[in-house]
Amino acid sequence: MNTAIAKILEALRQNDISAEEAEKRIISFYHGDLGFADIDLRRQARTAYPEVVYCAGKTLEQSLSIMKKMREHNLPVFATRASKELAEQAAAVFGEAVYHELSGTLSIGELYAEDGREGLVVVAAAGTSDLRAAWEAARTAEFFGSNVRMINDIGVAGIHRLFNRLDEIRAARAIVACAGMEGALASVIAGLVSVPVIALPTSVGYGASFGGLSALLGMLTSCAPGISVVNIDNGFGAGYQANLINRVKSNAV
Amino acid sequence: MNTAIAKILEALRQNDISAEEAEKRIISFYHGDLGFADIDLRRQARTAYPEVVYCAGKTLEQSLSIMKKMREHNLPVFATRASKELAEQAAAVFGEAVYHELSGTLSIGELYAEDGREGLVVVAAAGTSDLRAAWEAARTAEFFGSNVRMINDIGVAGIHRLFNRLDEIRAARAIVACAGMEGALASVIAGLVSVPVIALPTSVGYGASFGGLSALLGMLTSCAPGISVVNIDNGFGAGYQANLINRVKSNAV
Amino acid sequence: MNTAIAKILEALRQNDISAEEAEKRIISFYHGDLGFADIDLRRQARTAYPEVVYCAGKTLEQSLSIMKKMREHNLPVFATRASKELAEQAAAVFGEAVYHELSGTLSIGELYAEDGREGLVVVAAAGTSDLRAAWEAARTAEFFGSNVRMINDIGVAGIHRLFNRLDEIRAARAIVACAGMEGALASVIAGLVSVPVIALPTSVGYGASFGGLSALLGMLTSCAPGISVVNIDNGFGAGYQANLINRVKSNAV
Amino acid sequence: MNTAIAKILEALRQNDISAEEAEKRIISFYHGDLGFADIDLRRQARTAYPEVVYCAGKTLEQSLSIMKKMREHNLPVFATRASKELAEQAAAVFGEAVYHELSGTLSIGELYAEDGREGLVVVAAAGTSDLRAAWEAARTAEFFGSNVRMINDIGVAGIHRLFNRLDEIRAARAIVACAGMEGALASVIAGLVSVPVIALPTSVGYGASFGGLSALLGMLTSCAPGISVVNIDNGFGAGYQANLINRVKSNAV
Amino acid sequence: MNTAIAKILEALRQNDISAEEAEKRIISFYHGDLGFADIDLRRQARTAYPEVVYCAGKTLEQSLSIMKKMREHNLPVFATRASKELAEQAAAVFGEAVYHELSGTLSIGELYAEDGREGLVVVAAAGTSDLRAAWEAARTAEFFGSNVRMINDIGVAGIHRLFNRLDEIRAARAIVACAGMEGALASVIAGLVSVPVIALPTSVGYGASFGGLSALLGMLTSCAPGISVVNIDNGFGAGYQANLINRVKSNAV
Amino acid sequence: MNTAIAKILEALRQNDISAEEAEKRIISFYHGDLGFADIDLRRQARTAYPEVVYCAGKTLEQSLSIMKKMREHNLPVFATRASKELAEQAAAVFGEAVYHELSGTLSIGELYAEDGREGLVVVAAAGTSDLRAAWEAARTAEFFGSNVRMINDIGVAGIHRLFNRLDEIRAARAIVACAGMEGALASVIAGLVSVPVIALPTSVGYGASFGGLSALLGMLTSCAPGISVVNIDNGFGAGYQANLINRVKSNAV
Amino acid sequence: MNTAIAKILEALRQNDISAEEAEKRIISFYHGDLGFADIDLRRQARTAYPEVVYCAGKTLEQSLSIMKKMREHNLPVFATRASKELAEQAAAVFGEAVYHELSGTLSIGELYAEDGREGLVVVAAAGTSDLRAAWEAARTAEFFGSNVRMINDIGVAGIHRLFNRLDEIRAARAIVACAGMEGALASVIAGLVSVPVIALPTSVGYGASFGGLSALLGMLTSCAPGISVVNIDNGFGAGYQANLINRVKSNAV
Amino acid sequence: MNTAIAKILEALRQNDISAEEAEKRIISFYHGDLGFADIDLRRQARTAYPEVVYCAGKTLEQSLSIMKKMREHNLPVFATRASKELAEQAAAVFGEAVYHELSGTLSIGELYAEDGREGLVVVAAAGTSDLRAAWEAARTAEFFGSNVRMINDIGVAGIHRLFNRLDEIRAARAIVACAGMEGALASVIAGLVSVPVIALPTSVGYGASFGGLSALLGMLTSCAPGISVVNIDNGFGAGYQANLINRVKSNAV
DSSP: OOHHHHHHHHHHHTTSSOHHHHHHHHHHHHHHHTTOSOHHHHHHHHHSSOOOEEOTTSOHHHHHHHHHHHHHTTOOEEEESOOHHHHHHHHHHHSOOEEETTTTEEEESOSSOGGGOEEEEEEEESSGGGHHHHHHHHHHHHHTTEEEEEEOOOOGGGTHHHHHTHHHHHTOSEEEEEEOTTOTHHHHHHTTOSSOEEEEEOOOOOGGGGGGHHHHHHHHTOSSSSEEEOOTTOHHHHHHHHHHHHTHHHHOO | OOHHHHHHHHHHHTTSSOHHHHHHHHHHHHHHHTTOSOHHHHHHHHHSSOOOEEOTTSOHHHHHHHHHHHHHTTOOEEEESOOHHHHHHHHHHHSOOEEETTTTEEEESOSSOGGGOEEEEEEEESSGGGHHHHHHHHHHHHHTTEEEEEEOOOOGGGTHHHHHTHHHHHTOSEEEEEEOTTOTHHHHHHTTOSSOEEEEEOOOOOGGGGGGHHHHHHHHTOSSSSEEEOOTTOHHHHHHHHHHHHTHHHHOO | OOHHHHHHHHHHHTTSSOHHHHHHHHHHHHHHHTTOSOHHHHHHHHHSSOOOEEOTTSOHHHHHHHHHHHHHTTOOEEEESOOHHHHHHHHHHHSOOEEETTTTEEEESOSSOGGGOEEEEEEEESSGGGHHHHHHHHHHHHHTTEEEEEEOOOOGGGTHHHHHTHHHHHTOSEEEEEEOTTOTHHHHHHTTOSSOEEEEEOOOOOGGGGGGHHHHHHHHTOSSSSEEEOOTTOHHHHHHHHHHHHTHHHHOO | OOHHHHHHHHHHHTTSSOHHHHHHHHHHHHHHHHTOSOHHHHHHHHHSSOOOEEOTTSOHHHHHHHHHHHHHTTOOEEEESOOHHHHHHHHHHHSOOEEETTTTEEEESOSSOGGGOEEEEEEEESSGGGHHHHHHHHHHHHHTTEEEEEEOOOOGGGTHHHHHTHHHHHTOSEEEEEEOTTOTHHHHHHTTOSSOEEEEEOOOOOGGGGGGHHHHHHHHTOSSSSEEEOOTTOHHHHHHHHHHHHTHHHHOO | OOHHHHHHHHHHHTTSSOHHHHHHHHHHHHHHHTTOSOHHHHHHHHHSSOOOEEOTTSOHHHHHHHHHHHHHTTOOEEEESOOHHHHHHHHHHHSOOEEETTTTEEEESOSSOGGGOEEEEEEEESSGGGHHHHHHHHHHHHHTTEEEEEEOOOOGGGTHHHHHTHHHHHTOSEEEEEEOTTOTHHHHHHTTOSSOEEEEEOOOOOGGGGGGHHHHHHHHTOSSSSEEEOOTTOHHHHHHHHHHHHTHHHHOO | OOHHHHHHHHHHHTTSSOHHHHHHHHHHHHHHHTTOSOHHHHHHHHHSSOOOEEOTTSOHHHHHHHHHHHHHTTOOEEEESOOHHHHHHHHHHHSOOEEETTTTEEEESOSSOGGGOEEEEEEEESSGGGHHHHHHHHHHHHHTTEEEEEEOOOOGGGTHHHHHTHHHHHTOSEEEEEEOTTOTHHHHHHTTOSSOEEEEEOOOOOGGGGGGHHHHHHHHTOSSSSEEEOOTTOHHHHHHHHHHHHTHHHHOO | OOHHHHHHHHHHHTTSSOHHHHHHHHHHHHHHHHTOSOHHHHHHHHHSSOOOEEOTTSOHHHHHHHHHHHHHTTOOEEEESOOHHHHHHHHHHHSOOEEETTTTEEEESOSSOGGGOEEEEEEEESSGGGHHHHHHHHHHHHHTTEEEEEEOOOOGGGTHHHHHTHHHHHTOSEEEEEEOTTOTHHHHHHTTOSSOEEEEEOOOOOGGGGGGHHHHHHHHTOSSSSEEEOOTTOHHHHHHHHHHHHTHHHHOO | OOHHHHHHHHHHHTTSSOHHHHHHHHHHHHHHHHTOSOHHHHHHHHHSSOOOEEOTTSOHHHHHHHHHHHHHTTOOEEEESOOHHHHHHHHHHHSOOEEETTTTEEEESOSSOGGGOEEEEEEEESSGGGHHHHHHHHHHHHHTTEEEEEEOOOOGGGTHHHHHTHHHHHTOSEEEEEEOTTOTHHHHHHTTOSSOEEEEEOOOOOGGGGGGHHHHHHHHTOSSSSEEEOOTTOHHHHHHHHHHHHTHHHHOO
16 A cells, blocks of 8 residues: 555545645656655666766766756766866766776766675676777676676687686676677687676677677677677666666565 | 685695696686586576577577487476477477477476565467567566466557556566567656566567567667566567576576 | 639630640649649748748758758758858858847748748757757748747756746747757646647757657657657747747638 | 645545545545546546557457457447457347448447537548558547548559549548558548548558568658558558547637 | 681781780780770770779878879870879979869860860859868769759749759750759759759768768659769769760760 | 740630630640640640550550540550559450560550661670660660660670671661670670760669669669660660650651 | 680691681680580589579570580589479489489489599588588589588577587588578677588578578678678579589589 | 796795885786776787778878887888878888888788788789779788789679689689679689689679679678678778788697
8 A cells, every 4th residue: 555645645644634735646656656756866766766867978078967966955966978177177066976988988976885885796798999998887887786897808819818707707697798790709708607707798899890880789699598698888877777677676566 | 715726736736736736626627616617517507597409590409419418417308489399299208398389488397486585577469469478478487487477468558458467477586578669668667666677579460569669669668667678479589588587696696 | 613624614615725734834823732843932932931941951052052052942942961161152142141049040031021020939948058949940930931939948957937027928929949868847837838849859968868869759758748859959930830839820721 | 726736635624534544535536637547437538538458369258258348438439450259249138239340440330420520531542451540540430520532542553543432531621541561542542631630551552561561651751741650551550540630629728 | 707816817827926915815805805904095985985983991192093094005094083282292293284173083184175165064162161072073064074064052942943944954965963962963963854964962961961871862862753873982983874874875886 | 936825816816716816825835835735636636646555554545545545536556564564454345556575665556666766776685684675775766766786795894796796786777785784785785885874773683783873873874975874674764765766856846 | 825716827837727717716715715615514614513403483484495506515513492393304314313302302313423433521501491501502512513411400599519519620621501580690600610611591581581592681781700691592602602602623624 | 837926926036126016016017917908009019910090081190200100119010091192202201111002902011021922812803993902901911921922804794704813813822702793703703613702702893893882782792701891992901801811720729
């Protein structure tokens, strides 16, 4: 039974509020219960996680004003595709902004302090050129509450490198496999572990890579079970999903 | 320190085995440790899950002989894209075969008895035509150890239907969102829950659906975080991944 | 019976004009009746709407000289994809130019004064990045005779935002649903209203968005009836069509 | 003010109902107001139009049982992609079924009697091979309340044929332009009329037609304003949208 | 009988040349007969037309040195995709260079003097943005020996404009129909004439134009016979082919 | 001056006809002049060529009834994609039907008797599998008035075969180059001749041929000038265009 | 110096042959030297290998008559995509036909007896469904002179299986890596060997495999050097190329 | 028998090393034998070839530091896609750097001195614009141990040029055929030689070349056997593979 509505009704029955007021509160509440409320105030309460600021295609002003509004409500800010210039302005305004240039991620305040993080997410990257996406995933998973280990340069062309790191990989509760070109890293890892692999295709490559299409198709059609895929270069989406998996029992009702 | 190798070396030092024998055992062991072993005997021990039989593109004889070999090693069998004819022959040979015609899944023996299953996976399907893929996901997740609830006919064209089932959906630790055409179901669900959504695009549709491409692209580019995607019509992959997520703490080392 | 031709024939019979002159006039008229006439003078008379100036791929000089020619014939000018520089030059030349920078639309003179507009077109945009296209649609519909309301930031990832604005949306006689990425906004709206929805896909997104292809395909294959689609980023086309719908009884013969 | 909720609250205040009952009624009502109700009973009330039965990918039994349920609630049935066999069974069950074989449309009961239809929708088809889609559009528009005129064989390769029918075309309040191959018919018509054109690409053609892709792209990129497009071969969608346009003032609140 | 070889053999028999010399001449001749010769010297003799210089992707130096080599052999030069800078340098070097900036074509010397041209090629362009490609076609056809008439701004969205110019169009022996977006101009023209139409798709458009793909597919799948198509933006190819057609009897053996 | 209109006007002036009659005749004539007339009777007069019957997607009855109508007006019939069954029925009805099974072409009556044909069209096919399309081209060109020579099995993998036939190829006024797979035949031929080459891509091939796409793209992007392309497998279009070219001076006004 | 021509010239000088005869012989010879000769008789002499018969798209009669012609000239026959029915007829005609049903290859006579084969080609296949293409490759390489070893079921999802066979793979001078779906096998193998890998993508898979496109793109964009790729399902091409590589020093001049 | 392991075991048995040391050496060795070792030190020993530095997407610093590490271990460096700026810095650091600007290749030290190279690789390029890719192939093959001859400007549009160079081409043990646009060069060459052809498609072209797709598809679907294909513009891959082929017997065990 929905106790918030019950309280409104009780107030009505006791004539503390008018029928009009009761109707208005019920409608307002109902929207809230479905999430019909102001983003900034309610999303974190509703889904455990606050809104994320995607800075691409926004002006510096737009990005900063969203951040300000969130900070006014004491919400921690996590922003992706943030430019160095934005980071500098944010630092000037908020003081505490933490910027990670390679991945273009910016955080102001913390959702989870370091000791509040749990489990382990491994982000495995095929090569140096995949690092922007990989670090976006790593930073995202960390912000939203996971311990994260980055393992780089384990592309399948020299598969021994992957085997050398296998124990570290197997320690994870969720793995992000990040690769461009043919994207075979996801298939090989998924064949060696028993936890979910989030495949993160990157646009690294040229010619028949077609901007990441080859990696994307390869990951979608992998012969190994235990893989699901996010959009090309979507490090945020991969890290967010890996964190959800890592914390699935903590978050689930 | 690797105690298995230590034991071999100790046996060698005590002359219980020859150097040749020691070398052979070491090599064999090493392969085993990486998973270098016979599939049927070792995969379940290695990844907690036995091999799955994908029947499409195999003759009845090929499928049956793989099943027989697995049963000889006391492994439970789970087969996908199984025809009714194969199911009948399997029933004749193994007696205990359980066939689910709509999804084309066939199981012989159980990996988890009903009371060994844990958590909840919800499989949400947009419409009747998506049910083959959806049920393949549901049956897979159940075989590999999840309680499963199927929720059908909640496509976004009449979004009230989805809201009517929201409590049931929110009870899950992992959700499979199965839809063809524009595949918007995944976006809408992911905006309303705080657990991972596995998007399962189907080839339902015609014209610009291009065999499921529209749903696939839509799911990959979703504006909602918390979604990862499997191949078109790959109910098995979706169910397998959802189960891995649901059981992630149980399975993880 | 075609009275214009009748008049020519009468003039001929009365020897007011020669047979050669009559033939020439008939040919000339006939072309006119099919629209065989100078664009600037006849299009507005023929289809109720004057030519629109699409500035992309034209030089400043070309755009300005078309505008001048139209103004000489007392036609109101509506231009799309106009740069700020063009707007400034137009203001210098015509004085009365109204420029809307975000959408790149420029108008000189009015086709409909504010009180001549009728009905209501709602332009619903999923997010901030979709606003260029959305405002192009809004400005177009307004110029061609509709009252317009813009509703922004109601993407399906937080579907409560859309419900909060539902009454406003339902007040329209035609709705433009503008979204990038998976473009699910069109499906969700169409399931909730009973007027035509013009789906306007945008190139917002990256990776598998393929420049707006994902939104386009999603909108074309929507599971909801009552949707038709315009080209990617074609705000003008969407606003023009929405206005035609809104005014369909006023315009139709 | 929402009087239905007011009534519930009044009943509560007068102790005619308990607080629990009031809460339940409010929740139930609210869902209904958004459309949260049983499809069959509520959709027609909500959007003016009942559910349509899309028979492709459904068994005869599935299609028939949906039809039965709708008839039990006195709803008129409109079904698309219906086979002749289904039509015969429907005729046996419902008696009054009207089947149009070329378009595969089947109706049982009427939404609008002939004299309740209004306005005019013209369905213009380029050639004989486009007639399945064109007639699906025509039958749909008629069922949902429009007078419809079909004009066939006016493809642009012999453009005089289109001009011969121009007066008939111009009498419409909405036009469906149906063509395969290069789909140029939509552009040419839209340049000659001042009402909305719904472009309906068909899969007619071979080679570089790529199953209707050439017509679809051509229609989306038309140089003429006043066109919006539906999915390839989606006659139902085109006819439904044309009818919505034709009746826009009658339907709009 | 091949008289050139006969002459060599005769010279051998008369001991005017040695056997080695005879063999060398025969080999050399044979290559020549197949076209095995220096490009600059032989192509014009072989196919009636000299090599054309495609300047895109060549440095100014490379382009100029090819031109110099051709001029040394008294060959007229025709160059496409030539920059203004190249034109200026060519003018400095060769004096007589004629540059057409809009189309980026440059000629040095003449293949045909004006009174040597024959027949008529019409180049019909849909709109202003198509003019670069259209003028490249026009200039090419003229250089290689055709009289050319350019007709602009006759896109099908206002089809009366095309009819106004129909007599001029029908005077041609070959027509280039140049259009972007949906490219319908080619279909409409081909339905009205009885000479070959060379369809020249341009990359004009955005979104679903996909860089000219929509026009290309539309022209390839045209419902009108008498059309063949060249590559997107390939004005040179269209003009060259139109000229070959116009002069087919003059050139053919 | 348009003498037909002059005659009508003269008849009016002399009161032989009424003004109403004159107006009606003028309108009717004008339509005719633009081609506004019945297809069967006027097309041959207008463009020198009668309508062609494309039998794919038409029932036997539809095809036969079109043929009958044409024969009643003494028009010769040329039909493509005709089945053997249709050919047999046509033979029964018309007696004189000539069927070419490999190409699926059927003719009834002649447009040009053998001695009325002129010039030479060569149809060059890469291999046996290309023959359906190639013969469709050959039969079309012949019906519409060209002498035709078919040269088969000269694919570029054994380029000597092409050189062996070079003299025959060079005798043509227009050449159809018909090939699937990579379609290189068109490039090689165009480099060796000085008449127009119509490239006819076929769907011969598998895998990355993508139903003829590889040949189509290859032909469109050929490095040789003097090529234009028709749709995949469109033998009719290629033969029709080659004939137009071959007869360009005879047909042109 | 070309001695064959020298001999002809010498014969001429000594009047053993006429000038006409000499010219004819020279032309004939020259064609032959470039390969200008009858396929059946000359190809084997020219390139060391006879023509291969590709039976798809040929009638039984066509295939058999080509085989007969080759046998008359004592050429061994190798045919691909041969049906069982063709094999039976070939056996009836030629007696010695050897048919391999799984791969659809048929040979009559031998190009190399078993002891004439040299080196080793390994054909590595990812799974059972890839065997048709893999065996086509194996049989082709064997016919054209290589010893061949087939290694199956070593897909990367269980990479230990590949390592178990690594010594066998490394013994090859050329390796065919045959896989569908994501095709990662080629990358992994190429990272472990130092001989050329011919990647053979297959159409095995569904959904986003797009008929082998995912494997094709993955192989083309492999991060490992030492890979080149053939067409989807083109086992013949892969085996032929692997054999050329294996025998490169034996064949090269 | 694996003698390295045997030696370790012998050392253990003789108590020269402890069991812990033996285990560590065995594990270390085993990794090495599979390639489980540091890239820089072991790859050359393992596959005969050192790592190659792909500079695109790496900073100058990253590229230089990889080069330094390799030079510290006395490994020769070969780098592709190197900018002029990188080359200058490398020259400053290493002194001996050899830069080839057109191809963007940079080498420091030699893998094979000139007299250590063997065989012949021919790189055949269709035109000037293909030279970047072609020279990348040539420089790669040379660095890794082949004699290389570059043959340019032999595109099929003037096929005599190819025949003029045929003897030179036929002298190779492996051929790289490099072309953009329709890529027909590979087919024509493969039909004239008996050694493997590596087809190297380039992105040269515009419009329907789609960034090299037309050449890629053409080469994959070639009608000539003996062709395998690398990624678009992947000169390195083509040269590497051609060198492997050329040296196949030298490298193979």
